[in-house]
Amino acid sequence: MRIEMADPKGLIREAYRIAGIGEGECRSIFLDWALSLPLGVETKPALKRLLAEYAGRAPEHPMTGVLRAGLDGQPEPRRRGGARSRRS
Numbered sequence: 001m002r003i004e005m006a007d008p009k010g011l012i013r014e015a016y017r018i019a020g021i022g023e024g025e026c027r028s029i030f031l032d033w034a035l036s037l038p039l040g041v042e043t044k045p046a047l048k049r050l051l052a053e054y055a056g057r058a059p060e061h062p063m064t065g066v067l068r069a070g071l072d073g074q075p076e077p078r079r080r081g082g083a084r085s086r087r088s
Helices: 011-017 023-036 043-054 062-072
Strands: none
Touching: 011 023, 011 043, 011 062, 023 062, 043 062
16 A cells, blocks of 8 residues: 555655644544545555554654554444344
């Protein structure tokens, strides 16, 4: 995957360039990044690509931790709702 597909707005790239950025700001940028991914771009491969691009150069950067947490913390999709959940 090309880096332009993984970070179409350059949000993650710019986060790594902000001096003194904190974890809270990185989480906010991450949310904006996740919501701006184009249709058809899967989150997990995009996160792996971003980590490959930036984590080696900045392993202690708060965005690296946020990206890793995003990759590790993705729950398996579960079906919710439907007729079964409406029954008492």
